[in-house]
Amino acid sequence: EPDSARVRAYERDLRNLAHLRAFALPVIDELAEWPDRAMWGEWLDRFSALAVRCLSRPERVLQTLAAYRPMSEVGPVSLEEAGDALKDRLVALDWDPPDRRYGRVFVGTPHQARGRAFRVVFVPGLAERLVPQRPREDPLLLDEQRAEADEALVRQDDRRSAERLLLKIAIGAASERLYLSYPRMDVAETRARVPSFYALDVMRAITGRVPDHRVLAAEAEEEAGARLEWPAPRDSDRAIDELEHDLAVLKPLLESRDTAVVKGRAHYLLGLNDALRRSVIGRWARGRPAWSPSDGLVKVAPGVRDAIQANRLGGRAYSLSALQRFSVCPYQFLLAAIHRLEPRDEPEPLVRMDPLTRGSLFHKVQAEFFRALERAGALPVTPDGLPGAIRTLDAVLDRVADSYAEQLLPAIPRVWQDEVAEIRRDLGIWVRRLADDQTWVPTYFEFSFGLNDEGRDPRSLPDPVVVDGRFVLRGSVDLVETRPDLGVLRVTDHKTGKDRTNRDIVVGGGAVLQPVLYSVAVEQGLGTRVVSGRLFYCTTAGGFAERPIEVNDYSKGQALRVLELIDSAVERGFLVAAPAERACTWCDFRPVCGPHEEDRVKRTNKAPIRELEDLRSLR
Structure with a gap:
């Protein structure tokens, strides 16, 4: 997403990497020039210079190194030997006790x-x-x-x-x-x-x-009296810090069933911690049947009216993946699509290929495979040209997989290779499916509208598409095919997960918008009629299932109805935590709401979310 919150985070990371490069590379170059063996005095000089250069407070390290000065004429010794001699002294540096020890705590070894x-x-x-x-x-x-x-x-x-x-x-x-x-x-x-x-x-x-x-x-x-799940003594007077004291006070209150005894107790906590006060009040409000600001955005206040209008579907461009979040949960849509919040990236070793990485690699290979065949004049794939297409596919997959491996540095190469082999198998079956259908000719690959990032079809549209004169959309279509005998188009959205759709799907309750709305956008952008859109689950996990959807007045009407309902909710400022069934299981914002939102929604007033329920009932 061009306006993703991660853009600024990536820019900050790039600046930090530039600072690290400016600091670390000269140090690495200096270390590379060190000899294999040297006298102790030379090693001490080099270690001292390195400590001054790299440490903000090198005094204690320099003091430890100075204790080895009598050994200056010993040697020559290797760097490993010098490191072994210094390791124990440098791993745990001692602080000298202060002159006045009273009122202090001594921490040390026996x-x-x-x-x-x-x-x-x-x-x-x-x-x-x-x-x-x-x-x-x-x-x-x-x-x-x-x-x-x-x-x-x-x-x-x-x-x-x-x-x-x-x-x-x-x-x-x-x-x-x-x-x-x-x-x-x-x-x-x-x-x-x-x-x-x-x-x-x-x-x-x-x-x-x-x-x-x-x-x-x-x-x-x-x-x-303390336990791992409740690290506090039974008696609050024996607590060693504020946390233990507060937990010790709360424990008997939470275990008590007498409301008269509990009422009004521990109220001091709300005055000490504003975050706790907001959390407790918010949790109380969310337990009531009526919707409140603790449930999300519930009304348009004068101070946010302009911001709401700017985020309506006609005020800015939305991707279809962002709009699909509304059906899953309006509050998720608010956080992700309007506030543009995203989970923080936590660097960790890549042990197994996660679904997002697998899908990204899969789609990139498909697009580059089509472009390679287009340059060779080998489209569409025919039974006679299938062996050459498979060779091209293998070469593209090897190149793309090596590029991903260089970026991600998988922790276990054998596991990575096995998963790439699974992708190779699925892609091979997918290409053979292409050779079985000569009716449609692949024409556009990763065709985008309103996106300007790398990897898109060079014939893409630079500006978003305005659908029905009201809704501004942007996105990228995996594949657009032409039927030469009729001069019409077909839009395909490739999926790498499991097929959880119904056979008569049109918009999937607002959760599957790509086939129809991509078709409408492509038809409007290219000026050529699109007769169908389809979901193609092109992996073993998806069973290589196809879900074709005819693009006609009915399907267009269903898709426009979804956009109208989403726009109406944004206009009214009613975007609350009302998740669909099992939506919280995979939600990135579960730490914000907690795990019990689905049960809580069952107890709330259903009238304000009637339109949401109508949307989820659409085919």
Whole structure:
């Protein structure tokens, strides 16, 4: 979409990439000139210069590097050896304690607690496989061989003793109070944790007996009162921050069934957090039968009247994919087509080809395949020319797939190759279907009107098309074919998903507008009669089904009726969250509305959405 909200985001990303290039490339060039081996002094000089160049606060790194200056004449050593020597020191840099320690919290390792005393000490992490760590022998030199080689070599018993000593140092640093804790849940593996035997040893020292670990876990849970799904103590006075306090206050109120006890409680939260106040009031309003501003746009206020008029179907150009959102949910149409909101792109490794990427690649291959055959004078595809067409298709697919792979960098090349092979299979079946029908000759490929981006048919129309003198539309037609004996056209919209349409479809309740409205726009733009439009599900998932729709007065009337209903809703300013069945399942804006909009709409007043229901009933 030319006016998509992503345009500015992409422009910002390009500026950021330019800044990154200006910063990073000179650094990479400098690193490429470093020698394979050098004296320690030379490595320290290079590391120091790199730290000053790349870090905003290099002082602590420079201080660590300075400690290695006595080794300047040692070497030569490799960069890997120098990195191994510095790694542990640079991964966790220590802050020197302040001169005045009172009123502060010391955070450090047991090693750093040596010789120090604190009134209160917290020792976290006493869970099995955390403290102590799971014992592992050195696979290159097992303990048995270590004992034979040299008694001074560290073995498992020595490691266990050293770890136990560290725990004693941490515990011994407490002069008044000691807190031991362990995580009761491994969030990464979603399984419960148990206290380590060190925690059991501490309890034995306190009580004189070794407790059952299940009893200890139950007592710890009772003492803490916090759970993974509700991370707050039972008593709000024991909360350590504002979040825990508020959750502790809310928990008994949510569990109570006595409205007299709950009413008016925790009202202070609405005064502390404006966002929470709006959310609570909005949720209350959306639970009522009457429609309210919390449900979306419900009326045209004087301050937004001009903006509403500018977004009517005659005031600006709409794509058919944007208009189809109205039937799915008017509020989705408001957010996506009028406010132009879109989900944020989250960079992540491409493991499997998502439906949008698959569809984009599929359509690009189809368009370039037709153009290649047109240049070779090989259209339409005939049974005799089928082998050459298949070779052309394979070459085009290889080129396009390589281009996509270079841009997307799939995480698992074999998975990408398998999915490209599936696309190759479907495209091969599609081309053979073309050879079976000699009636229609492919003429225009990705023919657009009102779009100026790359990849469109060079004969496309630069301006949007005004349908019925009222509605301004723009879009891109996958394929326009000519029937030479009659001099008429047929419009085809290729689909790569499953076929969920009815056999007698015309506009699909406002959710399938391309066949008819593309036909109307092409007929008006090219001045040639279009007799039919069709949906062609040209993949195995879609069963290679065709849904032809005759373009006549009835189908045109149905399509214009859809446009009239959408324009009327925009004019009235009534664009509310009223999703069609299962529409919320695939909606990008589900985090805005929540998962229960379909159930909520069943309890609201149906009169204001009567026209929407009429639209969804159209064939």
